[in-house]
Each structure stands twice: as structure tokens, then as C-alpha cells.
Amino acid sequence: MAFLLRTVSRSAEGREIVRTARVEGERLTVGRDPASDVHLTDLAVALRHAEILRTADRLEIAAGTGVSIELDGRKAARGALPLGTGGDIRIGSHILRFLPTAAGAADVEVAVERVTEGEAQLGKADERRFSVASVMPGKRPLAWILVLLVLGVFLAWPIWTVQHRRQDAARGFQPDRMWLSGHLSQVHSSLERDCAACHVTPFVSVRDEACQTCHVRVHDHADRARLARARPGVEGWGRFQLAVQETFGLTPGRCVDCHTEHEGPQEMAPTPQRFCADCHSGLRERLPDTRLGDAGDFATAHPEFQPSVLIRWDAEVPVMQRVSLAGRPSENSNLRFPHALHLARDGGVAQMGRRLRGQFGFGDSLACADCHVPTPDGTRFQPVDMEADCGMCHSLAFDRVGGTVRTLRHGSPEQVVADLREYHRGRVPPRPSVLGPDARRRPGDVMQIRSAIQYAQALAGSGSAADRAIRAVFSPGGACWDCHQVQIPPLGSSAYRIRPVAFPTRYMLHGWFDHAPHRQTDCATCHGAERSRSANDLLLPRLETCRTCHGGESSGEVPSTCAMCHDYHADEGVPAMLLRQRVRGRRWERTTIQVRPEPAGGRR
């Protein structure tokens, strides 16, 4: 009995090389040991890996200690194959194939073949693996992935959500926020989640209508046709820029031209002066009928102030008119008031002030603030109120009853006349009882006749005393005459009239002036009250006075752009720029407050 070994190997070309050997006996040893019957050079094979024993009808296989074999695909330490059918044993990278053998046959045929390479083998193909490309995904797939990712996340997603957004769904993350080129200004920050509030139609530039959905009260600077004519002509580069802008649907003159957005979460940037100066520095040329003077910069090109002044009266109605301070206009409030006299450091007024110091807190002489009271916001001054502002010195007292002083009713000449008459009647002695209604007149009653004569004289005297007093009050040196223009009635009548009085509360209707920031300056710096002898003097400072501190956009002690005093949207209130700078101001809608008779003691 013997084993017939057929060792199969392959040449480089793939040709099969078969070597045969014959092992006598019933026992076949397999291992890496060169002494083995089947010598396998695979390092996975133990030196003495297995032993195969042929019995009558089968082959019994036993693996060495610590190693195993693979029998028909299963790992095992020992096993058996029927001789008649044969079978495969796998050891390491080799297969031992026992061919079917008849029970009585002498030889068992065994094919030995290496089926796999035992260890990783390197080849010529591995040269390509030197390149880093062998461990990287391809550049093309990488590029496609990145392109689709970027387009999907940053383009398709936002567009899709914009097209499918419900009206009320401005909550949560909006993908078009990834398009936000810069934060909105503080006032518009609530719109950041709602791009479509301003960008109404895709691919159409922001229109004024979008702004006007909220800003309903903003009106145009001027008539649109006139605005267009006032615009300076553009040539060359400017014309080219304009053409490009219009090609891309950016029509000039939109709100957003001046009010630029997406500049960060600060206050909206003030509009630069050139937006004003472009048109206004040569306006007269282009709009010959304009009443505005050319203005380019406060320091160098600005017309003289033209305040609205009370120039005359149309019967009882004050007539206001804008006049240039260059013409030294006078004001006609119908008051008499010499500022110089009141502010003099010595003289009667100062002495009286010193006398009343304890009561009213006057200084060595009167100061502006003793009579002029600012409005609550400090921007302007309230109209002078006779009782509160003049009454400290200019007393209207005419009688004292017990501890109470009776005063003439200010603002009501009829009442003054009546009060004075009543006062003088009160000075007549009571009707003597001898002249009583039931007294009978008896001739020769000397006492009665004397009483009657005395009473009649007293009555007649009181009438003329009242007339004298009334005349005195309304005449030079009298309480009314001192300050007011009195209309003298015809002889025999006492219907004295006082001309109405009015003060402008605001002179600069198209420019803003706020006293509050100028508080540290002495009033006399701007208002020449100390030299004014007439109430008709208009004590407004001229342009030159302002220019001592205020320069142009980038000059002077206080650089001042147009927007510091003027609003593009021609509002009478605080200029938007100052509002944005948190200057608190109340808008004063009325421009004059007429002083009317009203209950005494009331002060607005």
C-alpha cells in the first residue's frame, strides 16, 4: 500500500507542472519539516502539521498539537474521509485532494496544490500605489460633490424657500439669511428675517414703494419735475455710470440712493453732504425761479439767514414774512420793551431788582433768564407771560383790602376801566340818612341841605377821579402805556383798546436751531440784547456769528453738514440726523402763539 503524490504547481506563464512521488506505507506525514512525506513550505504550516492514516475503508486525519486542518470547509483537529469518495483537506495555503479509491486498491492518489498565495505579494502593478491618488477619492468626484453641496445649500435651498414661503412664516432660520451681505441698521434690524419686505420682487431693485409701506408720512423733497431739473448735468464718467445703473434697473433718485443699508448694526449712516450740494450749490442756474440761495457748504457757501419775522399787522392778524437778516429787518410785536434798559448794570431797573432780590432771586442786575423761560425740551423759549415774567416788578396793584392786593386785570382793558370806576365809587361816603328815600324835605333844614350838597359834591368828584385814574393808566407813564400800544378812544368815551401782541416761537422754519446744546454759551454771545433800545430790534444772530464755531462738513470748530440743521424731507421738526444722534426734541407744530386774554394766573 502506498500514497501516490501529484504535486501541482504553475509556471510564470500559467502552465501546469506536475511532479509525482510515491510514499510507501499506510501513514502520510504533512508539514514544513523537510523530512515530512508532504513537504509544504508555507510558513502557516507547522513543522509536523498532520498525519493521515489509511484504514480499511477510510482515511483518518489527525492534526498536530496546537494546529488545525480544514476538512471539507470546517476547521477540525481530527477527522476522517471515506476512502471510496475521497475528499479535500486544506492546510495553510495548500489543498490535499484525495481521489476516490476502491476499497481494495493498493494506492491512494493525492493531488497537492497551492491554491492561494500565503502572504501578500507585491507586484509591478503596485508601482501606481506610490501616488497619493491611490488613497484619495478622485478629484472629479470630489469636485462634483462640493459643487452640488454649495449650489444646493447656498442657492437652491434659499430660492426654494423664498418661492414657497408662507406670508406669516418669518420665524426660525430663513435660508436666505445666508445671503445677508451685512447687518441692517438698528432701526431696520427687525426686518432681517424678512428680506422680501424690501426686496419685493426677485431680480428687481428695491423700490420706494417698499420703503413707503412703513414710512407713510415721508414726503418728497420737492416737486419731482423740479427735482429732475435741479440735478446737475452729468457728463463723461458720470453719464457712463448712470447708463450702467439704468441697464441694471437701478433708477436714480430712489430712497436707497441716499439711505444705504446693510452697513452693519449701527445707526443709519448720515447722508453725505454732497447729496445736498450736488443740486444746491448751483441751483439758481438750473432753476432760475427758485427763491433759495445757492448753498454748498456752511463755512463757504450759504445764504444769509432768512427768518420768518412778524413784520406788520393786518388789523388784528400778525403778518409773518421771511426776510434776510442782511436787510436788518425789524420786528413788530406791538410791545414796548427796551432790552438795554432792563439789562443795564445800574439804574432804576437794576436797583429795583436788587431790592426784590430776596423775593425773586435776582442778581446785581437783571439777566435774560429772569424773564425768558425755555420750553420744556430746552429747544426754544416760551412767549413772555406778563404776570409771571414781568409782574415781579411791573405791578398792576391798585388797592389793598385787608392783606389782599387787588390788581388790574391784564389783557382786558374793559375790566381795568370797570375796576377803576368801581374803586373810585367805593371812595364816596354812604348816603346820609337824612337824605333817605323816606325823608321828607323840609324847607329850611340847613343840615339836610348841607348834607345834600356835600353828597352831590362827593359823587361828582368820584366820577372825575375815576376818569383821571383811567386816563392815567392808559397814558404815557401809566401801567399799560409803558409796555403796550394804546388806542385812545374819542373824547368822552373810556373804551381804551390795546393793540394785540404776538411773538414768533420759531424764526427758522426750514432750519433747525436748538438752544439746549448751546446752553454753555452766554446769551449775549449771539443776541445783542444789551444794546437794544427798542422792542422792534430783531435780536437774531447773523450767519457770521454762527460761523465763529460752526464750519462746513469738514472744517471749523464744530464741523457741520447740511443735515445738522436741514432735513431733506422738509420736515419742520428736528432733523433726522440729530434725532438719530439721540437729541431729544419735541416737534413744535405751531409757529406763533398769539397772546389772548385769558383767566389770570394761568400759565401754559
Place this chain on the structure above:
Amino acid sequence: MASRGAERTRLGSGGSHEGFLRHRRFRWLKVALLLSLAAAVAYAATDVQPRHNGGSWLGYALGTIGALLILWLTMLGVRKRAMTRGRWSLKAWTSAHVYLGLALVVIATLHTGFQFGWNVHTLAYALMMVVVLSGIYGISVYATLPDELSDNRAEMTRPQMIDAVVKIDQQLQAAAQPLDEEEAGIVRLSLAEDPFRGSLVRRLSGNYSNCRNAAALRAMRARPATPETARVVDLLERKAAALGRIRRHLRIRALLEIWLFVHVPVTFATIAALTAHVVSVFFYW
């Protein structure tokens, strides 16, 4: 291509070849400098209120120039597949690609007006900067690493390097035959080591701490010394040296080639982001 250009710059003007960097006495460097200077002067001279941004006329102009430049720079990928001579030779084109690509940094940065944020606009800018920086890296490694690569090779070709390992493996196989199972297992560990195994990170770092050959070497040294094991240890050491050479080569090659895997895909990502940037600007015009 690029490596050739960079290497030859060192031959100097006396050589018959000049690299793409000094092509035509730095013609494209001068063009790029002029372009950047013009953009910077325009930026400084233009008064944009309240501050510079991409939406002023200058911003749009710089943006248009930048976008066209990006598209033209990308065309190198198409152009390099067709070699020509002369004024518009591939070398001239590459030279222009490098210098105009650098000028793009100036133009695009001025286009932003130095306003950045978490948005698609800054994304496009950032991706573009990644592309430019990877390109700068690429040029710098091509100027230095090829020398290292040839030093490491020691006149060996790449197949020879592989062959060295294969031969040592065969000798190990033979030398391990008399060893017992445990020692044979150690040798098989070494034989199982694939020199090209490992991720990109391993290639770039050159750190092969889990090398099976090194493990086998350690284990084999710990075995009792016999003539057989001594021979195996010797072979394992020689294999470690051969593997080390291959791995150094891999590392340099990885450092040399990796930038293109950033440069090219991110270029297309930049164009995608640029598209999103432009469309979004006009969408919310």
C-alpha cells in the same frame, strides 16, 4: 509639469530653459503687480460712503474682473491638455496662471471692502483663498520636495524599491522554514505587511506605528537567539530599511501631490459659490 518648471528656475538665465516663474523675465509678475497696484490706487482714490463695499461702482468693477479671472484661471485645466509653443505656450499660460492668481487675492479682497460675515459672499471669498493658498503651497513644495525625493531614492527606481522588499520577503520565507510555529507566525506577520497600507493621514505624517514588520522585529528579537532566528532578525531589519525608504517616498509624494486634491475640487466649489454669490446679489437686487 510644474515641477520641471520650478526645478529649472535654478538653472538661471544662462540655461536653455527657464521655469514658468521667471518666464520672459517675469512678464506676468509685472502684469499682476500692475493690476494689483491699479486696483489699490482706485480703491484708495474712490470715496465710497459710508465705507467700501462690493456694491459701489468700484466694487462691481473689481468683482467682475475677479470673476472673469477665476474663470480664466480655471481654464488652465483645459489648456494644459494641449501643449503648444510660443507666446501662448503652456509655460506662458502657467506663468500667467500663477501671477494673475496671486493678483486675484488683491482684487477680491478689495472687492469685499474688508467686510466679512457668515454668508455666501464670504464663503466664495474663503473658498477662493483656499484655492490660492493651496496653489502657493503647491509651488513651494515643487521648489523644494523633488530634491528630497531623489535624495531618498538613492538612484533606485520605484519598481526597484518594491523589488527590494519582494526579495527580502522571499529570503524571509526561506529562512523561516526551520522555525517553529510561533516564530513562523512572527515571520508571517512581517510578510503580511503591505508597504502601501495606510490612510492619507499616515502617508502625510509618515507615522507607521502599527507596522507589522516592526512588530515582527520586536517579537523576533525577544526570542532566544539561535543561528536561524539571528538570520531572520537580520532580514527583518533589512526589510525595515527597505520599507522606510518606500514610506519616505510615499510621504514626499503625498506632500507633493496633495495640494491638487484641494486646488482642483475647491476651484469648482469656488465657482459654485461664486455663482450663488452673483445670483443672490441679483435675486435681492
